[in-house]
Amino acid sequence: MATPEASGSGEKVEGSEPSVTYYRLEEVAKRNSAEETWMVIHGRVYDITRFLSEHPGGEEVLLEQAGADATESFEDVGHSPDAREMLKQYYIGDVHPSDLKPKGDDKFLGVLDCPHRGRYSYRFLVSSLLGRQQILLRRPR
Numbered sequence: 001m002a003t004p005e006a007s008g009s010g011e012k013v014e015g016s017e018p019s020v021t022y023y024r025l026e027e028v029a030k031r032n033s034a035e036e037t038w039m040v041i042h043g044r045v046y047d048i049t050r051f052l053s054e055h056p057g058g059e060e061v062l063l064e065q066a067g068a069d070a071t072e073s074f075e076d077v078g079h080s081p082d083a084r085e086m087l088k089q090y091y092i093g094d095v096h097p098s099d100l101k102p103k104g105d106d107k108f109l110g111v112l113d114c115p116h117r118g119r120y121s122y123r124f125l126v127s128s129l130l131g132r133q134q135i136l137l138r139r140p141r
């Protein structure tokens with residue numbers, strides 16, 4: 001039976017959403033070419049191989065992020081709701097919970113209550129405000 005520690009291509013994690021396949025980041029990192037292109041956006045894994053030639057922003061920028069976490073680049077562009085909707089068709093699973101642990105070097109800068117839930121994600125707004133610095137966000141109670 002697969003465990004969260006096991007490596008390999010896609011697995012189920014006990015106690016997690018049963019229909020979700022989880023991928024380790026090292027697994028995603030191997031799919032870094034035009035033959036097989038995976039990327040992570042907001043903790044989700046996408047196989048965008050067949051989308052490369054269709055991307056309005058070009059193939060090049062996607063290949064630069066191939067096998068990696070492209071969340072920041074994706075948000076920095078300010079993709080439209082249509083673009084976000086398109087993501088669904090390339091979704092193959094989630095990043096394994098063990099690879100989602102926050103990095104120890106994250107710096108706490110403060111708490112931001114962000115009322116905007118529309119087109120732009122929290123991360124986009126924060127990166128506009130603070131450049132590349134990190135800030136912890138808390139939903140208003």
Ligand code: HEM
Nearest residue numbers: 048056057061062065070073074077079080082083086087
């Ligand atoms: C699978 C993930 C992605 C999807 C589905 C996607 C989709 C799209 C779509 C539909 C557009 C047209 C404009 C819009 O509707 O927002 C677009 C434009 C663009 N995308 Fe992406 N994109 C993805 C990932 C990325 C990544 C990772 C980058 C950067 C590394 C990127 C960079 C750009 C750029 C530079 C444009 C052109 C913006 C402009 O000309 O105004 N995209 N993308």
